[in-house]
Amino acid sequence: MTHGPGNSQPPLEGGTLLEVIAARRDQMRPSDAKVADVVLAGPLAVMDLNLAGLAAAAGVSEPTVIRFCGAIGFDGYRAFKLALAGAVALGLPAENASIRRADTVPELVDKVFRRTISSLDRARRGVDLVAVEAGIGLILQASDLLFLGLGASGIVAQDAAQKFPLFGLPCQAPSDAHQQYMAASLATPGTVVVAISETAATAEVVRAAQAARAAGGHVIALTGNDGPLGQVAEVEIRCATFEDTDLFTPTVSRLAALVVIDVLASGVAVRRPPAAMERVGAMRERLSQIRAGRPKGGPAGPPATATDSTNHPASTKETTP
Secondary structure, X not given: OOEOOOOOOOOOOOOOHHHHHHHHHHHOOHHHHHXXXXXXXXXXXXXXXXXXXXXXXHOOOHHHXXXXXXXXXXXXXXXXXXXXXXXXXXXXXXXXXXXXXXXXXXXXXXXXXXXXXXXXXXXXXXXXXXXXXXXXXXXXXXXXXEEEOOOHHHHHHHHHHOOHHHHOOOEEOOOOHHHHHHHHHOOOOOEEEEEEEOOOOOHHHHHHHHHHHHOOOEEEEEEOOOOHHHHHOOEXXXXXXXXXXXXXXXXOHHHHHHHHHHHHHHHHHHHOOHHHHHHHHHHHHHHHHHHOOOOOOOOOOOOOOHHHHHHOOOOOOXXXX
C-alpha cells in the first residue's frame, strides 16, 4: 500500500515515521540505507532539503531517494516530506539507530540512551490520561492491592508492591503463577488488581484477572498492545513503546511500565489526606536513621566486637527494605 501527496501517514506498525525507518533500515538496500541514515541523523535538516539535496547528502542518486520513499510506504518524495514534518512536530525525534557489533562504547551509550529517552517520550505522549485518572480513582477506593505479572512484567509488579507507603494500602505481588491465581480468586469488592502484561495476552495473568473479576474485585490492566487482558479490565492503561526483535536492542517497555506505576503511586499519594503523607515522611526519616546506624526512639544496635572493629573498620552495609 502506497500513499500519495494527499495522505502523509504510512502504515507505521505502531511506531512513528522515524521509528519505522530505523526498524526497516537493516532490511533496505545499501544505497537506500544511506538515505535512511541521513534522515535519522538529522530529520530537521532534511526538512530543508529538496530531492536533489537529500540525494547529494546521502551520496546516492535521486531515483534511489524515490525508492527509499517507496520502501517506507510512500509513492513520492513530497508525501514523505509531509509525513516527516508531522513526525518532527510530535516532539522529540526518535533516535533509533540500530546497534551493531562494531559499535564502540561511546556509540552504544549514545544509541541506548537516545532510544530509551525517545521511546519513553513516545509513551508519555500516547498514554490515556482519562484511563490514568480512572485508575487512581479505583485505587483510592481500594482496601488492598494485588499486582500481577510474569517475566519482565513480574519485575514491574514486584517494584510496584514496594511502593505500598505511597499507595497507603496493603500490597502483594506473588511471583508464582499459581499463587497469583489463588490471591486473585480471593479478591473482595475492595480489592484492586493491577494486571501487567506488555502483550496483554499472557495467559496466566489473564486467567488471574478473570478470577479477580469473578470474585468481585476490580482490575486495572497495564498493557502495551491490544489483547484479552484489556477486555477483562475495567480500566486499561496502554503504554505503547517502540521495540523490535533485534537481539542487541534493550527493552524499554519495562521502564515505561515502571514510570506508569510511579504516576499511579504519586497520584494516589497526593490525593490522600495530608496526615497520611506526614506519616510516610516520618517513616522515611526513621528509615534513614536506621540506615545510618543512628536510630532514635528505639534500641541502639549491638556493640561492635573486637573482630568487627579489626576486620571491618567503620563499615556499614546498606540494605534495601
